[in-house]
Amino acid sequence: MPKRIASIDVLRGLTMLLMIFVNDFWTLENIPKWLMHAKGDEDYLGFSDVIFPAFLFIVGLSIPFAIDNRLKKEHTISQVVSHIMQRTFALLIMGVFMVNLENMYSAGVVIGRYWWQILMAGAFVLIWNNYQRTHLSKTFSNTLIITGVIILIVLALIYRGGSAEQVVWMRTYWWGILGLIGWAYLTSALIYLIFRRTILGLAIAWILFLLFNMADFAGWLDFAEGIRQYVWIVGSGAFAAFTMAGVVASALYKKASLGGIPNRFMSILFFLGLLLLLYGFATRPFWGISKIQATPSWIGFCTGISFIAYSVLYWLVDLKKQDKWTWVIGPAGKSTLTCYLVPYFYYAIITLLGLSLPMIVRTGAIGLTKSMLFAFLIVAITGILYRSKISLKI
Numbered sequence: 001m002p003k004r005i006a007s008i009d010v011l012r013g014l015t016m017l018l019m020i021f022v023n024d025f026w027t028l029e030n031i032p033k034w035l036m037h038a039k040g041d042e043d044y045l046g047f048s049d050v051i052f053p054a055f056l057f058i059v060g061l062s063i064p065f066a067i068d069n070r071l072k073k074e075h076t077i078s079q080v081v082s083h084i085m086q087r088t089f090a091l092l093i094m095g096v097f098m099v100n101l102e103n104m105y106s107a108g109v110v111i112g113r114y115w116w117q118i119l120m121a122g123a124f125v126l127i128w129n130n131y132q133r134t135h136l137s138k139t140f141s142n143t144l145i146i147t148g149v150i151i152l153i154v155l156a157l158i159y160r161g162g163s164a165e166q167v168v169w170m171r172t173y174w175w176g177i178l179g180l181i182g183w184a185y186l187t188s189a190l191i192y193l194i195f196r197r198t199i200l201g202l203a204i205a206w207i208l209f210l211l212f213n214m215a216d217f218a219g220w221l222d223f224a225e226g227i228r229q230y231v232w233i234v235g236s237g238a239f240a241a242f243t244m245a246g247v248v249a250s251a252l253y254k255k256a257s258l259g260g261i262p263n264r265f266m267s268i269l270f271f272l273g274l275l276l277l278l279y280g281f282a283t284r285p286f287w288g289i290s291k292i293q294a295t296p297s298w299i300g301f302c303t304g305i306s307f308i309a310y311s312v313l314y315w316l317v318d319l320k321k322q323d324k325w326t327w328v329i330g331p332a333g334k335s336t337l338t339c340y341l342v343p344y345f346y347y348a349i350i351t352l353l354g355l356s357l358p359m360i361v362r363t364g365a366i367g368l369t370k371s372m373l374f375a376f377l378i379v380a381i382t383g384i385l386y387r388s389k390i391s392l393k394i
Helices: 006-023 048-072 076-101 112-128 138-156 176-195 199-218 221-229 234-256 262-287 296-319 324-334 335-354 364-387
Strands: none
Touching: 006 076, 006 138, 006 296, 006 335, 006 364, 048 076, 048 176, 048 234, 076 112, 076 138, 076 176, 076 221, 112 138, 112 234, 138 324, 138 335, 176 234, 199 234, 199 262, 199 296, 234 262, 234 296, 234 364, 324 335, 335 364
């Protein structure tokens, strides 16, 4: 079986660093529009709108290696499916809790928003920490996991959302970033498990998601409007399309590697990137570019960018072996979920302590520099946690 591609972890680390960077924009003032998320009614693609699709693409890149590795260890198909379902469930649970945090009526929660946030993130760590890296006994590890579960149950019981006029309990407003990743992962992993021996089958599945998304915007699926709220592909196929693009890329790598033609793999990725950019340009006049609406053009542009960015990193890291610089983002690529959670602790703690930076360092170019330094700080903290045996794994 071909070895894992080093550039996958590099791309994951870079994407995670940029995700933390753009997620810190809410603390800034007077930053360029092109860096920010486009609004729901805008025909526009901001830099921030490209990050999440890139992450879904990376999820897809990892799926073939993860599943093939389990099968190589003689896991049965049912065991692999069980693992896929467990990972999906974990992502959905975390996603739902995070979405409800955004919609919390803080005055109605006995411990307030920020302690609720800290306990939520802490419970995630207790439940999904990779205890195999620790020297803790099985009994103690299980005790920590159960403690985390109890904390989440209590947090759910005391939760209040909505407003003073209409207080509501936890609900699925949307699935959240992690939840959307969970659905895309579930769909793509099961498809890979079924069609892993044929690139054509994987490519057809990918194209079908693209077509489903386009058909929805074209109105060809209006006849199924009655079942949309009960049975539908999340994002009308957009998120699964991003992930399946990554699956196809790794499947192509396996074929190219076995054939001893890694340069051709890079060329194919670059060509696919150009093709998807053309798809983005071709569909934009019909439905515009919108992350919020998950339009076909958004899928085309972001997938094209992901293919091209990955082909460049593959050439640089895997073919030219220029990887000494990657140590600075290594923790984000190795312990990604931990890295994603650290800011939840940080923002809550500094708010509780009443700390804030002066506006001069939160404005314009200085503010952007602050946010980038913050992103590197979070990655560094993630590295410290990893060395301290704290690293989430689902």
